[in-house]
Amino acid sequence: MKSWKKNWAVYYFLIWACIAALAPIIASQGETSQLIKPLIPYSPSAIDYDNSNSISPFDSQQIESNYYRHWLGTDELGRDILSQLLHGSRTAFIIGFGVVFIAGLIGILLGGLAGYFGDRTLFVSKRKLAAGLILFPIYSLSVVTIIPWGISTVSLLQKFVFFAAFSTVFLVVLFLIGKYSRQTTSKRSIPLDLIVSRIIEFIDAIPLLFLLVCLTAVIEPSFFTTILIISSVAWTSIAKYTRGEVIKVKNENYIQSAKALALNNFQILRKHILPNALSPVLVSLSFGMAAAILLEASLSFLGMGISADEASWGKLIASARNNYQAWWLAVFPGLAIFITVVASNKLSELFQQKK
Amino acid sequence: MLKYFAKRLLLFIPTLGVMSFFVFYMAQFSQQDLLVQKEENNFRSSGDNIIETWEANYAKAEQLGFHKPSFYLSIFRKSSCDTLNRIQDPIIRQNLEDVAYQIGNWEKVNRFYATAKETLPLLTSKEQQALIQDLKNLNSKKIQPNILEEFPYLKSEFKDLPTNKNQFQNYIPSLKWNGFNNQYHLWLNALLQGDFGKSLVDATSVNEKVNNAIYWTLLLSILSLLITFSIAVPAAFYSSFNPESILCKILDKLFFLFYAIPNFWIATLLILFFASGDYLDWFPTYGLGFVQDDYTTSQIIELRIRHLTLPLIALSYGSIAFVYKQLKNSIQQELQKDYIITAKAKGLSTSAIMWGQLFKNASFPLITMLGGIIPALFSGSFIVEYIFSIPGMGKLSIESILSRDFSTIYILLLIATFFSMVGLLIADVLYHFADPRVQLSSENKAQK
Numbered sequence: 001m002k003s004w005k006k007n008w009a010v011y012y013f014l015i016w017a018c019i020a021a022l023a024p025i026i027a028s029q030g031e032t033s034q035l036i037k038p039l040i041p042y043s044p045s046a047i048d049y050d051n052s053n054s055i056s057p058f059d060s061q062q063i064e065s066n067y068y069r070h071w072l073g074t075d076e077l078g079r080d081i082l083s084q085l086l087h088g089s090r091t092a093f094i095i096g097f098g099v100v101f102i103a104g105l106i107g108i109l110l111g112g113l114a115g116y117f118g119d120r121t122l123f124v125s126k127r128k129l130a131a132g133l134i135l136f137p138i139y140s141l142s143v144v145t146i147i148p149w150g151i152s153t154v155s156l157l158q159k160f161v162f163f164a165a166f167s168t169v170f171l172v173v174l175f176l177i178g179k180y181s182r183q184t185t186s187k188r189s190i191p192l193d194l195i196v197s198r199i200i201e202f203i204d205a206i207p208l209l210f211l212l213v214c215l216t217a218v219i220e221p222s223f224f225t226t227i228l229i230i231s232s233v234a235w236t237s238i239a240k241y242t243r244g245e246v247i248k249v250k251n252e253n254y255i256q257s258a259k260a261l262a263l264n265n266f267q268i269l270r271k272h273i274l275p276n277a278l279s280p281v282l283v284s285l286s287f288g289m290a291a292a293i294l295l296e297a298s299l300s301f302l303g304m305g306i307s308a309d310e311a312s313w314g315k316l317i318a319s320a321r322n323n324y325q326a327w328w329l330a331v332f333p334g335l336a337i338f339i340t341v342v343a344s345n346k347l348s349e350l351f352q353q354k355k
Numbered sequence: 356m357l358k359y360f361a362k363r364l365l366l367f368i369p370t371l372g373v374m375s376f377f378v379f380y381m382a383q384f385s386q387q388d389l390l391v392q393k394e395e396n397n398f399r400s401s402g403d404n405i406i407e408t409w410e411a412n413y414a415k416a417e418q419l420g421f422h423k424p425s426f427y428l429s430i431f432r433k434s435s436c437d438t439l440n441r442i443q444d445p446i447i448r449q450n451l452e453d454v455a456y457q458i459g460n461w462e463k464v465n466r467f468y469a470t471a472k473e474t475l476p477l478l479t480s481k482e483q484q485a486l487i488q489d490l491k492n493l494n495s496k497k498i499q500p501n502i503l504e505e506f507p508y509l510k511s512e513f514k515d516l517p518t519n520k521n522q523f524q525n526y527i528p529s530l531k532w533n534g535f536n537n538q539y540h541l542w543l544n545a546l547l548q549g550d551f552g553k554s555l556v557d558a559t560s561v562n563e564k565v566n567n568a569i570y571w572t573l574l575l576s577i578l579s580l581l582i583t584f585s586i587a588v589p590a591a592f593y594s595s596f597n598p599e600s601i602l603c604k605i606l607d608k609l610f611f612l613f614y615a616i617p618n619f620w621i622a623t624l625l626i627l628f629f630a631s632g633d634y635l636d637w638f639p640t641y642g643l644g645f646v647q648d649d650y651t652t653s654q655i656i657e658l659r660i661r662h663l664t665l666p667l668i669a670l671s672y673g674s675i676a677f678v679y680k681q682l683k684n685s686i687q688q689e690l691q692k693d694y695i696i697t698a699k700a701k702g703l704s705t706s707a708i709m710w711g712q713l714f715k716n717a718s719f720p721l722i723t724m725l726g727g728i729i730p731a732l733f734s735g736s737f738i739v740e741y742i743f744s745i746p747g748m749g750k751l752s753i754e755s756i757l758s759r760d761f762s763t764i765y766i767l768l769l770i771a772t773f774f775s776m777v778g779l780l781i782a783d784v785l786y787h788f789a790d791p792r793v794q795l796s797s798e799n800k801a802q803k
Binding site: 141142144145146148150151152153154201202204205206207208209210211213214216217218290294297298301302303304314317320321324325327330331334337338341342345 | 370
């Protein structure tokens with residue numbers, strides 16, 4: 001980690017974060033914030049009628065002073081490209097980090113557990129297993145029917161509270177059964193690795209963009225749902241990485257000695273395996289970031305991303321397709337995506353060097 | 356080997372089964388309401404009698420089998436019912452379900468709805484519209500008796516609804532076995548016999564659409580694969596054997612950049628600069644060209660090449676970069692192994708080492724890559740076809756989504772999944788043939 005000062009991607013990410021956070025202040029119409037004069041006096045949806053019909057950045061523009069110049073030109077309606085670009089970076093930032101967070105959480109958890117326990121080391125007594133196998137269908141049946149998912153008068157929050165309460169009751173019942181059932185020696189291993197690998201295989205067999213587009217056809221796209229949709233497929237590569245890394249680490253001698261010292265699985269996972277497997281996982285997370293940004297841009301390009309009034313790089317490139325004379329509509333947002341993706345890949349070198 | 360192959364084929368079944376289930380439900384949820392929406396639009400434009408529209412709706416739904424139970428097993432809460440899908444109008448269906456949840460008694464709600472439905476034909480067309488509007492406005496948050504003013508006896512029945520609440524029934528799950536005469540079974544049967552059903556939007560058969568589209572997608576994918584390997588393989592060999600040359604450095608940098616460029620951007624730029632006519636007018640912008648009757652074969656081929664050049668570039672550059680990087684890594688690993696040193700010590704020429712010894716061993720990753728590239732190609736061709744307007748699967752699916760033609764979309768998803776899985780399987784089997792040392796997972800297990 002010493003060399004982070006030499007990695008330009010770190011600075012890029014810092015600048016990107018600042019722009020994402022400050023975009024509404026940097027580029028706005030000026031009426032909202034009287035105190036600070038915005039750097040770019042246009043909001044992404046503001047229409048400049050004097051400079052409509054795609055003015056090139058190098059053409060003469062009808063403006064009062066250079067302060068009002070459209071530095072990267074305008075689109076057909078006369079909206080400022082630079083302003084759209086900055087607001088688009090905000091979208092990309094939120095989606096990118098959102099996906100990395102959620103997909104990372106699922107991927108690291110499932111991949112880590114699958115890698116650590118494998119197929120034959122997670123033992124459960126047959127009694128508990130049987131109890132689980134009987135209770136699980138009852139649980140899922142009740143979850144589907146008792147919780148009023150389809151009722152429009154019950155708010156989403158209420159549904160989730162209901163769901164959480166119900167699941168807790170179920171878990172407590174399971175726990176009590178486990179605690180008070182007679183201890184028996186007959187145990188069975190749960191093929192955790194097999195289960196997780198099958199799920200990953202299943203998701204990987206579906207062409208990714210195809211699946212995403214099909215999902216957006218049913219789910220109303222917003223920031224949150226877009227993050228969820230992309231995460232639901234993006235976690236597999238992180239899980240694969242984590243699984244491989246954990247398998248590598250768990251055969252090291254220090255893990256054997258930790259086991260010999262009678263540390264429990266949780267302690268070993270948290271204190272010994274996770275820190276040592278972390279840097280390759282961070283590499284996969286930064287690749288995941290790049291993938292998420294590309295996917296969001298592709299979806300927006302197809303007109304299936306986040307809602308119409310949010311600026312997005314992909315949407316900007318799509319607008320170039322109606323107007324092929326205007327190269328600046330396609331070139332600048334494309335460069336922004338490209339540099340961001342390269343930066344994410346570059347950032348991964350930071351974590352690789354630690355090895 | 357055979358055992359492994361059979362096992363993999365058997366694994367297709369659950370994957371495709373889960374997929375078909377998913378696809379069916381997604382399509383089901385969206386389709387039925389689409390039908391109602393369409394009929395209502397017709398009604399609005401033609402100004403027909405609302406009761407005719409209503410009945411036409413039911414007839415159409417019955418013809419399409421929407422009145423049948425959707426799965427072998429119905430799961431529902433006791434205060435609701437398993438035949439809700441027979442109520443065609445989605446808003447009324449939702450309202451009745453809400454009211455039923457509120458009072459915990461489906462029978463009563465059902466009786467009310469039945470009375471309303473029986474009343475409907477007896478009314479004038481203005482009253483009918485008012486009643487349907489009322490049914491759509493049922494608000495179960497507080498059961499409001501102030502609607503249905505024009506219909507006194509319906510109003511009294513509606514007022515009567517909350518009198519003996521039985522909310523306990525909300526917490527009783529119910530199961531019902533429907534037998535084989537259900538929508539999923541019939542749909543799956545037709546699917547297995549190769550009948551993909553009909554598009555709800557334009558009533559053409561989905562088979563026909565897919566047949567027309569799949570040819571172009573396969574052609575694009577296969578051509579793109581050929582281009583990828585014929586460029587990436589020589590480039591990777593050249594730069595691993597000449598790591599100091601300028602060309603190698605250029606290739607490394609170039610392919611690193613290729614890796615990060617989004618393909619829809621490249622495709623847009625390619626059109627912008629090489630096809631739109633504003634900068635260079637070398638290629639046509641979109642489509643496949645129109646074949647006239649008097650064209651000879653060579654002319655047709657020339658026409659197609661002109662139209663497919665840009666799409667193929669946009670589709671291939673990413674996988675070229677990917678294959679180049681992986682293959683170069685693998686060659687560099689192989690080059691350090693003993694047998695290469697022995698070959699060098701024997702005095703074999705570089706080309707003899709390269710093709711006689713190294714190529715076979717270093718190219719194993721190519722085969723596994725094949726498995727990974729196929730789904731990626733499908734996804735890639737998705738966007739490229741859309742941009743260059745090539746009538747393949749990608750364009751078809753985007754058009755279907757834009758026209759909300761769900762029966763087509765989800766069939767396409769199923770087909771794409773199937774092709775990807777076949778691709779992965781072929782890659783695995785080829786891998787085994789190329790390198791018998793590699794143990795396939797089932798044999799692995801047998802030994803443990």
